[in-house]
Amino acid sequence: MPLKLNSKSAGFEEAFKALLNQKRDEDRNVDMVAADILTDVRKRGDAALLDYTRKFDRLVLSDTTKLRVTAAEIKNAVTSCDATTLEALKVAAARIEDYHRRQLPEDQMYKDTAGVSLGYRWTAIENVGLYVPGGRATYPSSVLMNAIPAKVAGAKRLVMVVPMPDGIINPMVLAAADLCGVNEIYRIGGAQAVGALAYGTETIAPVDKIVGPGNAYVASAKKQVFGTVGIDMIAGPSEILVVADGQNDPAWIAADLLSQAEHDPVAQSILITDDEDFAKAVEAAIESHLENLNRAEIARASWQDYGAVIIVKDLEDAPSLVDQIAPEHLELCVDNPESLAASIHHAGAIFLGRYSPEAIGDYVAGPNHVLPTSRTARFSSGLSTLDFVKRTSLMKLDADSLHRIGPAAVALAESEGLDAHALSVSIRLN
Amino acid sequence: MPLKLNSKSAGFEEAFKALLNQKRDEDRNVDMVAADILTDVRKRGDAALLDYTRKFDRLVLSDTTKLRVTAAEIKNAVTSCDATTLEALKVAAARIEDYHRRQLPEDQMYKDTAGVSLGYRWTAIENVGLYVPGGRATYPSSVLMNAIPAKVAGAKRLVMVVPMPDGIINPMVLAAADLCGVNEIYRIGGAQAVGALAYGTETIAPVDKIVGPGNAYVASAKKQVFGTVGIDMIAGPSEILVVADGQNDPAWIAADLLSQAEHDPVAQSILITDDEDFAKAVEAAIESHLENLNRAEIARASWQDYGAVIIVKDLEDAPSLVDQIAPEHLELCVDNPESLAASIHHAGAIFLGRYSPEAIGDYVAGPNHVLPTSRTARFSSGLSTLDFVKRTSLMKLDADSLHRIGPAAVALAESEGLDAHALSVSIRLN
Numbered sequence: 001m002p003l004k005l006n007s008k009s010a011g012f013e014e015a016f017k018a019l020l021n022q023k024r025d026e027d028r029n030v031d032m033v034a035a036d037i038l039t040d041v042r043k044r045g046d047a048a049l050l051d052y053t054r055k056f057d058r059l060v061l062s063d064t065t066k067l068r069v070t071a072a073e074i075k076n077a078v079t080s081c082d083a084t085t086l087e088a089l090k091v092a093a094a095r096i097e098d099y100h101r102r103q104l105p106e107d108q109m110y111k112d113t114a115g116v117s118l119g120y121r122w123t124a125i126e127n128v129g130l131y132v133p134g135g136r137a138t139y140p141s142s143v144l145m146n147a148i149p150a151k152v153a154g155a156k157r158l159v160m161v162v163p164m165p166d167g168i169i170n171p172m173v174l175a176a177a178d179l180c181g182v183n184e185i186y187r188i189g190g191a192q193a194v195g196a197l198a199y200g201t202e203t204i205a206p207v208d209k210i211v212g213p214g215n216a217y218v219a220s221a222k223k224q225v226f227g228t229v230g231i232d233m234i235a236g237p238s239e240i241l242v243v244a245d246g247q248n249d250p251a252w253i254a255a256d257l258l259s260q261a262e263h264d265p266v267a268q269s270i271l272i273t274d275d276e277d278f279a280k281a282v283e284a285a286i287e288s289h290l291e292n293l294n295r296a297e298i299a300r301a302s303w304q305d306y307g308a309v310i311i312v313k314d315l316e317d318a319p320s321l322v323d324q325i326a327p328e329h330l331e332l333c334v335d336n337p338e339s340l341a342a343s344i345h346h347a348g349a350i351f352l353g354r355y356s357p358e359a360i361g362d363y364v365a366g367p368n369h370v371l372p373t374s375r376t377a378r379f380s381s382g383l384s385t386l387d388f389v390k391r392t393s394l395m396k397l398d399a400d401s402l403h404r405i406g407p408a409a410v411a412l413a414e415s416e417g418l419d420a421h422a423l424s425v426s427i428r429l430n
Numbered sequence: 431m432p433l434k435l436n437s438k439s440a441g442f443e444e445a446f447k448a449l450l451n452q453k454r455d456e457d458r459n460v461d462m463v464a465a466d467i468l469t470d471v472r473k474r475g476d477a478a479l480l481d482y483t484r485k486f487d488r489l490v491l492s493d494t495t496k497l498r499v500t501a502a503e504i505k506n507a508v509t510s511c512d513a514t515t516l517e518a519l520k521v522a523a524a525r526i527e528d529y530h531r532r533q534l535p536e537d538q539m540y541k542d543t544a545g546v547s548l549g550y551r552w553t554a555i556e557n558v559g560l561y562v563p564g565g566r567a568t569y570p571s572s573v574l575m576n577a578i579p580a581k582v583a584g585a586k587r588l589v590m591v592v593p594m595p596d597g598i599i600n601p602m603v604l605a606a607a608d609l610c611g612v613n614e615i616y617r618i619g620g621a622q623a624v625g626a627l628a629y630g631t632e633t634i635a636p637v638d639k640i641v642g643p644g645n646a647y648v649a650s651a652k653k654q655v656f657g658t659v660g661i662d663m664i665a666g667p668s669e670i671l672v673v674a675d676g677q678n679d680p681a682w683i684a685a686d687l688l689s690q691a692e693h694d695p696v697a698q699s700i701l702i703t704d705d706e707d708f709a710k711a712v713e714a715a716i717e718s719h720l721e722n723l724n725r726a727e728i729a730r731a732s733w734q735d736y737g738a739v740i741i742v743k744d745l746e747d748a749p750s751l752v753d754q755i756a757p758e759h760l761e762l763c764v765d766n767p768e769s770l771a772a773s774i775h776h777a778g779a780i781f782l783g784r785y786s787p788e789a790i791g792d793y794v795a796g797p798n799h800v801l802p803t804s805r806t807a808r809f810s811s812g813l814s815t816l817d818f819v820k821r822t823s824l825m826k827l828d829a830d831s832l833h834r835i836g837p838a839a840v841a842l843a844e845s846e847g848l849d850a851h852a853l854s855v856s857i858r859l860n
Contacts, residue, residue: 088841095835099548102538110532117782118529118796123775125809139846172845208809226653227664230809234657255854262850293849337826345553352547352826355858359851360827363839366548367823379555379638379660381821391811393797396767396782397790405525409793411518415602416569419723420688421789427685428785 002283002307007317019270019308020324020375034191034220041195046202052192057134057165059187064203069185074178077171086175092364093144093179099366100152103385109394115401122389124154125230127205129197130182131212131222132173134163134189140176141362145369145383146212147180153388158182159207161197163189189214191221198225211383213370232383236374237266240358241327241347243318243340244282246275248333248354254285256331259359261302262295268306270325272318279309319343326377329358348377402428432713432737437747449700449738450754450805464621464650471625476632482622487564487595489617494633499615504608507601516605522794523574523609529796530582533815539824545831552819554584555660557635559627560612561642561652562603564593564619570606571792575799575813576642577610583818588612589637591627593619619644621651628655641813643800662813666804667696670788671757671777673748673770674712676705678763678784684715686761689789691732692725698736700755702748709739749773756807759788778807832858 005015041048046064053059061067078086109119128150132143143160150158160177162169164187177185186204188196194214200206209230210222222231240260244253257269273279286303290296312318315334322330326346334340337352344350348371351358362369370383397405406425413421435445471478476494483489491497508516539549558580562573573590580588590607592599594617607615616634618626624644630636639660640652652661670690674683687699703709716733720726742748745764752760756776764770767782774780778801781788792799800813827835836855843851 082845085841085845088838088845091835091838092842095542095544098542102540103550105535108532112525112528112796114525116795120533120797126775141842141846223653223656226656227804227806230806249857252854252857255850255857258850259848259854262848289850289853293853294847295849299850341824345556346820347822349823349825352824353828355827355829355832356825357854357858359843359848359854360832360836360839361823361825362851363842364835365546365825365827366542367550367825371823372820374657376657376660377820377822379820382823384821386816390776390802390807390809391814392777392807393779393791393801393812394771394782395779395786395791395795395797397785397795398783399785402785402790405521405794406790408518408521409790411515412522412571412793413789415512415515415518416571417724418689418692418789419725420685420692420719420729421792423719423723424682424685424689424787424789427679427682428787 002303002309004309006311008313016321016324022306030216030220031224034217035224037191038195038221038224041192041201042199049188049192049196049201052190053188056190057163059164059167067186067188067203069174069187074174074185077169077174078178080171081175085172089140089144089172089176089179092141093148095364095366096144096148097152100149100368100385104152105386105389114404115398116405117396119394120391121394122391124156125208125388125390126155127157127207128155128159128388129207129210129229130158130160131193131210131214131218132160132162133214135165135168138162138170138173140170140172141369142213143173143176144180147177147182149368149383149385150211150388151181153385155388157184157207159197159204160185161188161193163187163193189218191217194218194221194225198229209388211387232370232387233372233376233380235370237268238263239268239327239373240329240331241270241272241322241325242331242333243272243315243322244278244331244333245273245315246278247335248278250278250281250285251289252354252357253282253333254289256357257282257303257307258286258289258293258299259357260329261299261307262293265298265301266306267302269303270308270310272310272312272321274312274315276311279311283309315340322347326375328371328373328377329361331356331358346377348372348382432733432739434739436741438743446751446754452736460646460650461654464647465654467621468625468651468654471622471631472629479618479622479626479631482620483618486620487593489594489597497616497618497633499604499617504604504615507599507604508608510601511605515602519570519574519602519606519609522571523578525794525796526574526578527582530579530798530815534582535816535819544834545828546835547826549824550821551824552821554586555638555818555820556585557587557637558585558589558818559637559640559659560588560590561623561640561644561648562590562592563644565595565598568592568600568603570600570602571799572643573603573606574610577607577612579798579813579815580641580818581611583815585818587614587637589627589634590615591618591623593617593623621647624648624651624655628659639818641817662800662817663802663806663810665800667698668693669698669757669803670759670761671700671702671752671755672761672763673702673745673752674708674761674763675703675745676708677765678708680708680711680715681719682784682787683712683763684719686787687712687733687737688716688719688723688729689787690759691729691737692723695728695731696736697732699733700738700740700757702740702742702751704742704745706741709741713739745770752777756805758801758803758807759791761786761788776807778802778812
């Protein structure tokens with residue numbers, strides 16, 4: 001049974017707090033294992049990659065030339081894909097590209113009242129590594145969502161790593177990579193792939209930043225190489241929060257809640273409504289949908305273990321709860337969703353109105369589906385074009401403007417005991 | 431003696447590569463110690479803070495009410511500051527605020543050709559923690575550079591932690607905090623302060639993001655709490671790269687190189703020039719300046735151990751070397767610095783022309799002095815207003831636009847085996 005909370009009940013605060021602090025991540029101690037693998041890849045390069053790939057992916061590569069996926073393999077994969085699905089992938093890619101192109105930031109340069117020229121400019125991260133999980137749960141949509149912003153930003157070299165356990169790869173993943181202009185693809189995964197991207201090997205030149213989801217070992221390895229390269233967010237299990245009034249079709253809302261639940265037994269789906277009868281109808285519709293889903297077992301486990309229904313007196317009470325949950329995905333299934341959204345501060349993405357199911361954002365709406373989980377929307381954003389550019393500050397003074405603002409710099413440098421700082425300014429003032 | 435390289439010499443490539451791979455960070459194993467402290471603070475809260483503060487800062491706080499710096503203490507500190515220095519601090523604050531206000535990003539909302547409303551909006555990170563190193567090397571300028579962007583972004587609550595070893599605090603640090611509108615100040619430091627900000631204690635409410643420089647324990651603790659809260663970059667030792675032709679005053683360039691060297695024995699100052707005689711004159715000027723600097727010992731150690739002079743045939747050869755170094759600070763002391771800058775892709779900040787010493791950017795120019803070190807300018811940017819906001823994606827479809835793009839989402843969801851995703855769209859199409 002999912003958790004039932006009612007904001008009018010005694011004990012609501014405590015129960016809601018317990019919901020917020022619920023731990024859904026696996027807590028295995030993987031850091032040591034990942035650290036050892038990273039050290040080994042750094043030391044032994046390609047040889048370590050071949051060993052780990054044999055060990056973890058049960059894939060024997062006869063020599064290092066087999067690490068890279070060939071152009072012929074990619075072409076064959078594309079040919080083997082279903083035409084309708086490929087067409088849908090192209091629709092998605094075009095829409096994602098359009099959205100992310102609008103995120104490209106602008107340079108700025110201006111002269112201020114002291115005569116100082118100031119500004120900044122943006123440049124692309126040149127070498128980007130993209131981790132794609134392997135096996136049956138590989139998602140071509142994730143390839144698009146990670147690769148397209150990098151390409152839009154201007155990355156010169158986009159390197160994909162994807163493990164192929166027992167040699168198996170979803171051809172749609174290769175087709176998606178091809179569509180996005182991925183430059184190199186290697187059949188490796190795990191902490192060893194992260195190490196290869198961060199440190200480089202004989203075959204794989206290192207990258208500047210690594211993005212993309214992965215299991216606990218991949219997440220740990222990414223965290224450990226942070227600093228040597230940039231990384232994206234460490235993603236936790238997926239979540240959806242639906243705020244819905246009683247005017248929705250319960251079957252629609254039930255499908256939305258299940259669309260996160262089916263991802264993972266530790267995914268979380270929460271419904272906030274002001275209509276207790278509607279909530280019951282949604283629960284019934286969930287049971288009914290579950291009878292026909294091929295991932296019913298996963299979805300059921302998630303809904304029963306981590307699902308929650310919160311009844312509020314008035315939907316105006318929802319925003320403060322939403323902000324505390326800081327959900328990855330937020331649906332506002334009400335007549336005037338903009339008004340409700342204006343009172344909410346923390347959410348990865350907001351789906352406005354009754355015809356904006358979260359799944360549309362997973363594939364074709366255009367915004368990125370890589371979004372902050374586990375309450376991290378309080379301080380972080382979804383993946384965007386901005387994650388693949390960096391900013392250089394620019395400043396230019398002349399003798400006059402240095403005379404105007406230099407003395408303050410000298411005073412501060414002297415107060416901090418940094419003589420050479422002071423000298424480098426004062427020597428130009430004389 | 432600093433390293434001498436000449437791009438015309440045999441062996442230049444290898445020697446330059448060795449320079450790039452030089453390790454300047456301390457490599458002590460501090461992670462375990464920091465992890466233990468974090469666990470303890472999480473478990474014992476304030477009591478752990480009092481214990482570690484007594485142990486590491488030799489500061490006995492009689493009870494938890496003493497953790498927080500009082501309004502009276504702050505007022506007294508401000509009163510005790512030198513008036514000229516305070517005035518300079520205000521000049522700096524106003525200029526930093528003006529620059530960072532121009533970095534505030536704009537929201538976007540548009541309807542695309544399929545009739546889908548798309549966009550995003552930015553909101554402030556509400557609770558920000560600011561780590562300020564203690565003891566004699568506390569820099570009020572760092573308080574401004576970390577606190578002002580947070581306030582400009584709209585942070586509601588800005589919490590500063592600053593250790594006071596033996597009870598000592600630079601009053602200018604408290605004055606700077608006061609000037610920036612810091613809301614709470616606690617006299618704690620080290621990994622324990624990071625733990626308090628991340629997890630909260632009885633006295634200190636947790637924050638959403640922690641920024642600011644610290645020693646190796648602080649850096650390790652920040653890395654470990656990343657995910658629970660946001661963090662800024664892990665900063666390494668400071669660096670400057672000066673590209674100068676022979677038309678500069680050697681004494682000016684020498685002062686610039688020393689302004690980084692005086693920070694830290696492992697700081698790094700590099701000169702690239704096309705004029706060998708000029709390089710010798712700069713080296714001589716460094717020796718001469720060193721006789722008069724109070725931090726001469728530190729500056730000399732840095733220059734001798736990590737300083738480098740690179741002679742190139744032509745300054746047009748500089749950009750490719752600069753990009754490989756990806757310096758934190760880059761001075762272009764030439765007649766047409768904009769032209770040279772246009773060929774350079776990786777640098778934290780560029781100081782254009784002969785009257786833009788790096789130190790002006792440390793204090794009063796306006797751009798942030800928290801910049802990417804250790805070649806991380808390849809993938810990251812200096813601190814900015816953007817580090818204190820986060821973006822929420824927005825999307826709104828109606829029945830018509832869902833009919834237009836929904837089928838592609840259904841096709842992709844089905845190909846990924848995610849039935850409920852497909853259902854949540856298709857159920858709205860019938």
